[in-house]
Amino acid sequence: MTNHQRMRLRRWSDRIAFTALGVILVAWALAAHPFWKPTLHVRSCGGNTELLERFIPDFERRHRCHVVAVAAPVQYLLELAAADDRHVPDVIVGRSGPGWGLLERRGLLDGPPQCFAIDPLVLATAPGNPHRIQSLQDLGREGLRVLASPGAMRPKGRVVGALMADVSDALYPGLADRWERNTVQELPCCRGLAEALRTGRGDVAVLARSQAALPPLAGACEAVPIPLRELSCLRNGRSSMPQSVG
Known part of the structure; x- marks a missing residue:
């Protein structure tokens, strides 16, 4: 095999390797951010993280959507949403209490908060x-x-x-x-x-x-x-x- 043939073979090998890497990265990006599915933005207190991690995959399969969840202290989330409409997510999950009245008074909830507990x-x-x-x-x-x-x-x-x-x-x-x-x-x-x-x-x-x-x-x-x-x-x-x- 001549040097010219070796160089051509190496270039093709490099192209195949970079193409495969690109396909893998695109597949990973689409799996993490499936743009063709509706996105549900969820904000939750940190105490519910493990519960949501188990619940979200099943919810996504049943409703054919993509859930983006972020954790932070719930009182901070409630006050942030009440102060600026840009920070109002689709769903907020957190400890019950008077803080929810902030969103209710501003008409940012589609109904009364639904209460739940693991073992009330x-x-x-x-x-x-x-x-x-x-x-x-x-x-x-x-x-x-x-x-x-x-x-x-x-x-x-x-x-x-x-x-x-x-x-x-x-x-x-x-x-x-x-x-x-x-x-x-x-x-x-x-x-x-x-x-x-x-x-x-x-x-x-x-x-x-x-x-x-x-x-x-x-x-x-x-x-x-x-x-x-x-x-x-x-x-x-x-x-x-x-x-x-x-």
Whole structure:
């Protein structure tokens, strides 16, 4: 093979290599930014990052769209969106609370924020809700027998106490004291609340929704949702923290 032929072969090899590299880069760019699909811009607090990472791929497949998600403190996102329309995304996901009122007052939401939590607290009572319990405020009603676990029991025992204190401070002064007076039995572990409620040793207990759906309470109690207005008062509660999407 002559030198001229070797040079021509090398040039063709280089062209093929650069072409293949270009195809790979274009394919990667199209996979990361599929311009032919509608794009959904999502802003979320950092605490929901893992949840969204698992949820987004399935959402994209089902709705044939491309989701661009960015994480930042939710209060910052709400204030930024309320201050400048250029920073209003398609969806905001973050902790429930008064900050959402900024967007509602400016008419930037297409409806009330939808609340969710991984394992929210509920009011567990007897089937049919004979005492007509509708909210945490009812736990201070005279004559109601409340079951609870010590505040030192983590995580749910402590979270319930924190929630009652927060709701008492924000909405119903003195509720925490009335709730404590109505507590007829403190179980050494919050898991014992389910059995105590099932056997009629109390009228109501604040439990995680997952506990109300598992034995021994599965089918033996009614889980009454805690109103968002009350649940949003909770300042710290991990998976019980209410989140909003709008």
